[in-house]
């Protein structure tokens with residue numbers, strides 16, 4: 001048996017907005033318990049919780065900084081105590097602090113590495129033992145097309161997202177024998193708060209690079225995550241799935 005129980009327990013990081021909210025909603029269904037964390041935006045988290053409940057799932061949310069190993073460990077211990085298991089982990093929380101290399105401040109490098117890359121490490125390390133004991137787990141790490149292609153002005157972000165790909169493949173190899181799959185999803189240009197400040201000229205230039213000719217939606221990404229953690233994805237691990245309208249091939 002490789003599939004989870006019908007009453008599966010899901011944890012999504014950065015679920016209050018954007019892609020994380022769409023993932024929480026896509027994974028919610030009657031019987032599913034969706035835990036998600038966020039950092040600052042409590043009102044947005046309440047909106048996500050309402051969407052989960054609307055889809056029939058149970059919703060629990062907390063403000064937990066994924067960059068803090070202690071906070072993540074305590075949070076995941078709390079979920080395991082309350083729910084008894086974690087079947088699905090989606091490492092989605094992320095930030096950008098864009099700037100050219102020669103002007104990049106240490107704080108901008110550190111914030112992006114600590115949230116995007118170390119955050120995913122913190123969460124996987126904290127759930128790893130429980131998933132190994134369960135002999136079941138589905139982990140999806142949200143990377144980015146720029147983790148593969150690079151992007152001027154995003155040395156910190158591209159490095160963190162490239163790191164997530166290596167991390168995904170290493171952990172996939174470590175955990176495969178316990179029926180735990182670990183995959184990465186690499187979105188291209190998705191319309192969320194993270195990208196909304198791009199000027200019209202930059203948006204048009206980006207769309208010109210997308211063979212499918214449109215900006216992606218959070219739901220475009222969430223559908224692929226839902227597939228990877230469904231029984232249809234049971235035989236996939238260590239993969240990087242691009243959801244970018246063909247922006248990178």
Ligand code: NDP
Nearest residue numbers: 014016018019038039040041065066093094144190192194
């Ligand atoms: P948003 O900025 O819309 O949302 C980011 C989410 O991460 C929020 O829920 C935010 O919480 C949470 N978050 C940020 N920092 C922390 C932290 N330290 N601890 C816990 N939670 C935190 O981003 P997107 O939805 O656009 O991006 C989601 C993921 O997809 C990110 O990993 C991003 O890098 C990746 N991605 C996005 C692309 C895009 O085009 N949008 C393209 C490729 C990848 P709060 O609301 O409290 O701030």
